Amino acid sequence: xxxxxxxxxxxxxxxxxxxxxxxxxxxxxxxxxxxxxxxxxxxxxxxxxxxxxxxxxxxxxxxxxxxxxxxxxxxxxxxxxxxxxxxxxxxxxxxxxxxxxxxxxxxxxxxxxx
Numbered sequence: 001x002x003x004x005x006x007x008x009x010x011x012x013x014x015x016x017x018x019x020x021x022x023x024x025x026x027x028x029x030x031x032x033x034x035x036x037x038x039x040x041x042x043x044x045x046x047x048x049x050x051x052x053x054x055x056x057x058x059x060x061x062x063x064x065x066x067x068x069x070x071x072x073x074x075x076x077x078x079x080x081x082x083x084x085x086x087x088x089x090x091x092x093x094x095x096x097x098x099x100x101x102x103x104x105x106x107x108x109x110x111x112x113x114x
Contacts, residue, residue, distance in 0.1 A: 057106035
């Protein structure tokens with residue numbers, strides 16, 4: 001018999017006894033509330049701040065090319081034709097080439113400003 005907790009003082013024997021169903025139901029909820037209280041004190045919620053700056057080299061055509069490559073991949077994945085994979089690879093190659101070019105240009109312009 002546990003004497004430390006006021007809610008458990010009335011328990012004599014098993015938690016699931018038929019004599020005290022209220023206390024038997026009360027215990028799991030009390031444990032959950034206790035766990036939630038400890039969790040909220042040890043792990044408080046906090047606001048995550050996102051950096052609002054944009055990428056200098058990203059532009060609208062890259063959005064379009066990425067969307068085309070993703071659509072091509074999804075279509076090819078479902079059909080599983082070799083021609084589709086060739087189309088997807090060409091779209092992806094074009095997208096990656098332009099991304100690398102824009103990143104390189106942005107880095108060069110940044111270095112020139114210094």
